[in-house]
Amino acid sequence: MVLQRVAIIGASGYGGLQTLRLLAGHPRFEVTFLGGERSSGKRWSDLNPFLPLPGDPVVQSPDPEAIAGVADLALLSLPNGLAAGLVPGLLERGVKVVDLSADYRYRSLAQWQEVYSSEAREVPRSDADLCREAVYGLVEWEEARIRQARLVAAPGCFPTASLLALLPFLRQGLIEPAGIVIDAKTGTSGGGRAAKEHLLLAEASEAVAPYGVVGHRHTSEIEQLASQAAGQPIQLQFTPHLMPMVRGLLATVYARLRDPGLTADDCSTLLAAAYRHSPGVAVLPVGTYPSTKWVRQTNRALLSVQVDPRTGQLIVLSAIDNMVKGQAGQGVQCLNLMAGLPAETGLPLSPFYP
């Protein structure tokens, strides 16, 4: 059995570490290149003694030529704006790319430049064609296109949880397009490994706080996909909150049902049908609600539906591990598809509980 060769760029960040852990047990991929800027030239075990890698490689500067020499696929886990500097060179040399950043999540470069304006000021880009070409890597909804793609933009953690909950209802026109509220809660690992005061344990533990209220960048990413699914422009309310925990993400999604006669059982059946071919998405029985702990260390999304007959509100709960299904795991799903494998190959679906 021939192994596909994978390069991981940004290996010491949380996205890179998580990808390496997931690939440690993967039956068909072999990591052949570890890239990093700051850690370039250092031996892996000196940087991260807790994650043993075969051969204890040295981290290298992410040069496209060097990468193309040893890898068929590359997964980029870099700060926003930096992937765009690397991707064209990789694609030219025949390396297929999964990018975990936001650089190729918008079909329009201009929209990226508007939403990520501070990054856009730092990094001049002219790859509008690649933005149009890139496939949005929401595996359950784009599997066929991902299989054919050279370049996949893995979705953000909040959009992943939110869209898995919303798309089935929007596609079928079952909810009002206006008035959707997504109240989301995430662990601090979503903020990355770079030291920031508000992510210190002393600050973030025993604390719950909203941030980016109105106008958080993921709003536009969610709206892009939601509008596409609904066939009409959607503007919704998205409010992220920082939780005192490392990993886990819960989106509590509120929307008005068009048909007030629909019950929670109806909606649950519909949701289950939408994901009947997706082993990584499970719908819980009505009345059982997901804890983020139930999906930690897994590539699984757990959904649950409730309806308030008094108000006509539909409530969809959507729990994922922000580091796995919300980032590295979904990235590996995309790699799997691009390598001709089933999407879940090598990915864990059971948590280490508790």
Place this chain on the structure above:
Amino acid sequence: MVLQRVAIIGASGYGGLQTLRLLAGHPRFEVTFLGGERSSGKRWSDLNPFLPLPGDPVVQSPDPEAIAGVADLALLSLPNGLAAGLVPGLLERGVKVVDLSADYRYRSLAQWQEVYSSEAREVPRSDADLCREAVYGLVEWEEARIRQARLVAAPGCFPTASLLALLPFLRQGLIEPAGIVIDAKTGTSGGGRAAKEHLLLAEASEAVAPYGVVGHRHTSEIEQLASQAAGQPIQLQFTPHLMPMVRGLLATVYARLRDPGLTADDCSTLLAAAYRHSPGVAVLPVGTYPSTKWVRQTNRALLSVQVDPRTGQLIVLSAIDNMVKGQAGQGVQCLNLMAGLPAETGLPLSPFYP
């Protein structure tokens, strides 16, 4: 200076412990009776060696006659249904009562019996008159009536945070009465000190989960007050979530503005005006959002407002300490008013940060 004598019933639960801590520094109250069922007859320091009390008293069975002999005021921190067995006897003997349970929060006994149906089956009650007499102890909105009351029902933690955010806008008719969503997050201390599997550290840490989705008991409590303020029946969506932390409660409140031209600054000004005489409620500048950590160990509520001009949504953030402003602290505020003192007497407004 004559000290008012206070009895604390349910002293070893979290509500009782928090009340005792708050009264430890109170200039005008003296705790003269510690009541408890299970711990009756035991010395305080054997039960709770971490909270030294003057004279190291013995916990007593909560007998109304004994309480009335030594106390002017009583604060009850008992499971739902039990206060109703004690209150009539205390009032008859001239002891004024603040009850932290839900027993007297509804004006109608029948509604209590419907919402708290399992408790109602255990405890036959016929004190509908006391339900009508009891004052709902939301201090910022009921100060005058509390001052005159014999019996005050301290609000629940979720209603406190939610109503502080909503009432100013409902009173002035600035938001649509339909479509209100309250997405609330609370620490595990809200579940009490009795051991339950889902509140174990091993279960509840590194976990965020919703519960009581549609139909949580606090929904009706919030709606009772919201309807009163709006002058029309309000039905809203309330979803509580359990957070991996001990104390703190955040309500994220979504409502549609009637006048889409209102800005966040307008709404913030209005909110600040509503609480200009309430030293325990502060409105943060627009763009600054409260962390529950900012109000821990305080009787303060921190509010912040944002408006999304695209969707016309008003978002109000409301953070309290569920054990203080959400329970024992608000109870002490009520005791203060009933004793003729300023509401904030002896109550902390600054957190031990971090």
Place this chain on the structure above:
Amino acid sequence: MVLQRVAIIGASGYGGLQTLRLLAGHPRFEVTFLGGERSSGKRWSDLNPFLPLPGDPVVQSPDPEAIAGVADLALLSLPNGLAAGLVPGLLERGVKVVDLSADYRYRSLAQWQEVYSSEAREVPRSDADLCREAVYGLVEWEEARIRQARLVAAPGCFPTASLLALLPFLRQGLIEPAGIVIDAKTGTSGGGRAAKEHLLLAEASEAVAPYGVVGHRHTSEIEQLASQAAGQPIQLQFTPHLMPMVRGLLATVYARLRDPGLTADDCSTLLAAAYRHSPGVAVLPVGTYPSTKWVRQTNRALLSVQVDPRTGQLIVLSAIDNMVKGQAGQGVQCLNLMAGLPAETGLPLSPFYP
């Protein structure tokens, strides 16, 4: 490839859940029986919706006859005293047993009855011969005997971490037999899934506390093995502490070097040599100290050594995951050996970091 059939008894406790998660990815074992008393007759997904099992089995009452009909091996994860009621019946029917409880950890039944006196009062036992026959399942030191065993007593979590640190030095006579101090720290999952007040998140988080100071049961278990290795009776100081975290165990071991000229490098070399054939035990470079986070969700032990030339003290740090190497993972190692497989088969050595 023929799969070995394994029964898990006590499936819904933390030890059982962890074993099931580990076996979910095991290439040579198949779980054919789920046993439990309280949960008997219930469908697995109703009990633990977060851990999907193939076929969604029903939990059964742990009857030896039924177990022997479908399983070659059984892993028991039961409260102390209960395994002894089940083991004889299983062995008679040819089922090999790994017991995670303390019931067979002492070579002498009388000593067990002394140390576990309260359990001994509840459960009359007469299986002194099985106590003598049982092999202590510390894999790195008893591999050959475990391979031949019918009955293996998996070590306690504290003894595992402590003995991995101590045995190499005791065997070689490098440390003084008197004056050894083991200061140990464990997560709350060690206390099990049954609800207890002191393990509530509200109680155990933001808290560090010692317990069982002088005379904790694991002291005698450690001393039994330490004495055997030293060839003389060892009496040592063992103090466990409860940490505000779910999983992870660190033993900080202090001992006086006999030869004051030995350096940290000398001791580190010796330790590495002792475990050179043990892929699950790694010795960190001198000056790098293990975090329990580095071994979470792994069956790995991380050791590190330091020497204070001023005082002649040797300090050995030993970190494990109390639920994996300290319990279920070591149990699976034993199952592997009893089934003729390499000890690490199917066991993870890399953490999901962070």
Place this chain on the structure above:
Amino acid sequence: MVLQRVAIIGASGYGGLQTLRLLAGHPRFEVTFLGGERSSGKRWSDLNPFLPLPGDPVVQSPDPEAIAGVADLALLSLPNGLAAGLVPGLLERGVKVVDLSADYRYRSLAQWQEVYSSEAREVPRSDADLCREAVYGLVEWEEARIRQARLVAAPGCFPTASLLALLPFLRQGLIEPAGIVIDAKTGTSGGGRAAKEHLLLAEASEAVAPYGVVGHRHTSEIEQLASQAAGQPIQLQFTPHLMPMVRGLLATVYARLRDPGLTADDCSTLLAAAYRHSPGVAVLPVGTYPSTKWVRQTNRALLSVQVDPRTGQLIVLSAIDNMVKGQAGQGVQCLNLMAGLPAETGLPLSPFYP
């Protein structure tokens, strides 16, 4: 009643914030100067909206002349090496100083320069006389000298907990001077508010790890005082560990009893006698062990003693809040004494539990 005027230098760090919180309820002190380098010129509420201060002052650059103009006392909470630049100017102008850093904790400047060698390279110092003059602010043992002092060096958090446990036994010659082991555990707030990767919630939560094994700076600080008390040089083993919590510090102290006949009750009586005049130090009954949670947000130390008659080991448990008794609270105790007040004035002795 005339209020003493206090300047707080380093107000936005954790030491400064904690001091301000403690002084918020102080009956005899008034904060008249807030000093800070980075935050100089900024309004307090913009920096720390969670801690309201009367008059919402502006933070100022810490100029000795300006400080002396408005303050009688100054409390410095600055990184090591920086206080020494400010103290001479303050003392010359008649301002009494409590310094929370290590700058004046050693009687010998040369020793400070050796232990804090990196700081010494940055900051040339020639104030050996002030090092000799400064009083070590361990209140329970130096009260008389602190009352007369111009300059007090508040002890480190680890030395405070360790010395409170050790000094009574060393003074009376009850324990062997050799072989003492201090295994200490602290929350992450001890690392300060500046962002560092290893103190991120994502890194430090669900993790226990040792650091500074052999040679941590606090070793020499503890030894200086221990030697003084014993009347002979003491060299001991001190190992700090980082805990997954914000605040709290536990020292588990092991020492050999000289008289093997001494019981835990004997030792507990002795300890209680040593602190009979210290309201902030309490000795728990034998068999009750302190949790750090029991002293959070208090200036209390909780001690407990156990003896292992088999090994002759004495074990002393010592729990404090590292931010209060281990830092700011002890600083305020010193300010109290220097202002002629009882040491505990204005300081909390009860925790906000849980």
